[in-house]
Amino acid sequence: MAEKFIENTRVVDLQPLGAANFLLTLEAPLISRAATAGQFIQVAVPRCSVLWRRPFSINDVSTENGLVEILFQILGRGTRALAEVKRGDTLNVIGPLGNGFRVESTVRRALIVAGGLGIAPFPFLLKRLGEASIPSVVLYGVGRREQLCCVDRLRERAEVYLCTLDGSAGEQGTVVDLLEKHLRENPPIPDLHLFTCGPTPMMRKVQTIAEKHQLSGQASLETVMACGFGACVGCAVPMRHPQPGVQEYYLACKDGPVFNLEEIIIHD
Amino acid sequence: MIDLSVSIGALKLQNPVLTASGTFGYAEEFEGLIDFRLLGGIVTKTVTLDPRPGNSPPRIVELPNGMLNSIGLPNLGVERFITEKMPYLRRLGTRIIVNVAGRTGEEFVECVRRLETADGIDAYELNYSCPNVKEGGLSFSSDAHVAGRVTAAVRAVTKRPLITKLTPNVTSISDIGLACQDAGADAVSAVNTLVGMAVDIRTRRAKLATVTGGYSGPAIKPIALAKVYELARRLSIPVIGIGGICSAEDIVEFLLAGATAVQMGTVNFYEPTATVRAVEDLEKFCRAQNIFAVRTLIGAMEL
Numbered sequence A: 001m002a003e004k005f006i007e008n009t010r011v012v013d014l015q016p017l018g019a020a021n022f023l024l025t026l027e028a029p030l031i032s033r034a035a036t037a038g039q040f041i042q043v044a045v046p047r048c049s050v051l052w053r054r055p056f057s058i059n060d061v062s063t064e065n066g067l068v069e070i071l072f073q074i075l076g077r078g079t080r081a082l083a084e085v086k087r088g089d090t091l092n093v094i095g096p097l098g099n100g101f102r103v104e105s106t107v108r109r110a111l112i113v114a115g116g117l118g119i120a121p122f123p124f125l126l127k128r129l130g131e132a133s134i135p136s137v138v139l140y141g142v143g144r145r146e147q148l149c150c151v152d153r154l155r156e157r158a159e160v161y162l163c164t165l166d167g168s169a170g171e172q173g174t175v176v177d178l179l180e181k182h183l184r185e186n187p188p189i190p191d192l193h194l195f196t197c198g199p200t201p202m203m204r205k206v207q208t209i210a211e212k213h214q215l216s217g218q219a220s221l222e223t224v225m226a227c228g229f230g231a232c233v234g235c236a237v238p239m240r241h242p243q244p245g246v247q248e249y250y251l252a253c254k255d256g257p258v259f260n261l262e263e264i265i266i267h268d
Numbered sequence B: 001m002i003d004l005s006v007s008i009g010a011l012k013l014q015n016p017v018l019t020a021s022g023t024f025g026y027a028e029e030f031e032g033l034i035d036f037r038l039l040g041g042i043v044t045k046t047v048t049l050d051p052r053p054g055n056s057p058p059r060i061v062e063l064p065n066g067m068l069n070s071i072g073l074p075n076l077g078v079e080r081f082i083t084e085k086m087p088y089l090r091r092l093g094t095r096i097i098v099n100v101a102g103r104t105g106e107e108f109v110e111c112v113r114r115l116e117t118a119d120g121i122d123a124y125e126l127n128y129s130c131p132n133v134k135e136g137g138l139s140f141s142s143d144a145h146v147a148g149r150v151t152a153a154v155r156a157v158t159k160r161p162l163i164t165k166l167t168p169n170v171t172s173i174s175d176i177g178l179a180c181q182d183a184g185a186d187a188v189s190a191v192n193t194l195v196g197m198a199v200d201i202r203t204r205r206a207k208l209a210t211v212t213g214g215y216s217g218p219a220i221k222p223i224a225l226a227k228v229y230e231l232a233r234r235l236s237i238p239v240i241g242i243g244g245i246c247s248a249e250d251i252v253e254f255l256l257a258g259a260t261a262v263q264m265g266t267v268n269f270y271e272p273t274a275t276v277r278a279v280e281d282l283e284k285f286c287r288a289q290n291i292f293a294v295r296t297l298i299g300a301m302e303l
């Protein structure tokens, strides 16, 4: 099992990004050094009465400075409290957790499809893809312009196409529409690999499209998680090819959160 | 030097803090997070005769001060448990208690019989009480005759210490406990989860795929404490207290109410170091209170 740590991390920065999104920078030297793109951390949210830690994808790391960044949106009590931390506060964090994206040597081109906060793990992945000299295209869709996050950082590392539901930035429509259009205009080459993260209905459509075009790909899934490291067995993800009666589920936290698209059933 | 040791029949524990079944995996999940040698022992996730996949998701729900689960005892089956999990467990330098369940009394017996061939098992805990297994799982725990019969049948195939784990979802937990005691159990552990449920008012669906599930965590501590108190008053064998325990203070409460040892469960998910911290704090508490041996706290509540 990959090494994980419990660190008392220091809040270095909390930056509001448009709508209800925040970029949180933590000083977490052990985690930053061990992390790979697509892994996540479990954050104990202070001063709020939620029981479990809250999982967040690692948005980016700076190993030299021992920093870990997460991008999050306010959804409920935990994230509301997290948006109130101050510089210098201490947050207890477990990580890095799960299996990140695999960048096989056969991948020669990356197509990233992100919906909403599903953009979270991709700046880190793009850094890795860049180091491996793999050219990448990012298709990124949100509801409206204010919800776009880290677009500049994406543009430094990839060719980026945006879309919004209301047409306030990029094309009007969903990122699934954008993907279909992109594949029509750029017939997929062999060795093109998809990476996707976003709302479940979106990822299910991406899975279907990938199959239609016989594209290989990986998806980063979210499920509820009590622990995040394989202890509660609560984060079951149905296998596409189960061994009936024996093994029918993966664990999102331990076998994932990144799965090969062809291995999983994506439920709502 | 404060003596933290306690005895569960022939089983000596260096301290009273155990991990609860199903909340500590097979320990490997906690590697690097805690030093296992500091624990009183580890109770493994339930093992059954045959492999089981577990229930459909959603399997867990967070509540303000507890959680619901309907995991459904997924496990590799006893054979693979012995070959794949025991080699790791037996070298951790702490007591290993293997938790066992079956659909029938024969399955309990057969599972323990297979485990008898494995080294490094310090005791068994029979899970009579998982509310998440459909096939009459509850009859072992809600019918004193059945509980007694299964306990006696397992007793006949092992000399290792035998603990029976009881459900709180019965009219009289101590009637069941007495039946286990009479059938030769060395100790009882209590409680397993309470039956509970939660409904999503927008989708109008139950929040668990199985509709009802097991409630655990800090919220159940007062209930668990009362059950442990009842058991300790009526039984002569040791009682292991379980339910919402998060800290050394909680442990002392259970000891005073009559528990000889405790298990910590749900807290491991969000505070994986809680067990070892509790051991440390328990020692500090004893020192501050001039208590030379933790066992002097057992049942020492003033009435």
Ligand SMILES: Cc1cc2nc3c(=O)[nH]c(=O)nc-3n(C[C@H](O)[C@H](O)[C@H](O)COP(=O)(O)OP(=O)(O)OC[C@H]3O[C@@H](n4cnc5c(N)ncnc54)[C@H](O)[C@@H]3O)c2cc1C
Pocket: A040, A050, A054, A055, A056, A057, A058, A070, A071, A072, A073, A074, A075, A076, A077, A078, A079, A080, A117, A120, A121, A221, A222, A223, A224, A225, A257
């Ligand atoms: C592996 C993993 C990585 C994640 N990465 C990120 C990330 O990078 N950035 C980010 O903002 N969020 C991420 N999430 C989701 C994040 O963990 C949740 O948004 C957070 O736990 C919500 O906590 P809360 O207390 O604010 O909301 P709660 O009070 O727990 O929930 C509020 C409402 O949101 C719903 N909800 C809770 N969790 C989710 C979820 N995962 N998806 C959809 N609805 C949910 C609940 O059902 C409820 O209706 C990730 C989740 C996982 C499992």
Ligand SMILES: Cc1cc2nc3c(=O)[nH]c(=O)nc-3n(C[C@H](O)[C@H](O)[C@H](O)COP(=O)(O)O)c2cc1C
Pocket: A232, A233, A234, B020, B021, B022, B023, B045, B046, B069, B071, B073, B099, B127, B130, B165, B191, B192, B193, B215, B216, B217, B218, B220, B242, B243, B244, B245, B263, B264, B265, B266, B267
């Ligand atoms: C997710 C989860 C899984 C559990 N799995 C098992 C199990 O496999 N076998 C068992 O005997 N008890 C199981 N339990 C019950 C616990 O061991 C314990 O009795 C109960 O949770 C109460 O303790 P707590 O409040 O400290 O969690 C499980 C509990 C939870 C929360």
Ligand code: FES
Pocket: A224, A225, A226, A227, A228, A229, A230, A231, A232, A233, A234, A235, A251, A252, A253, A254
């Ligand atoms: S979240 Fe606990 S096992 Fe995955």
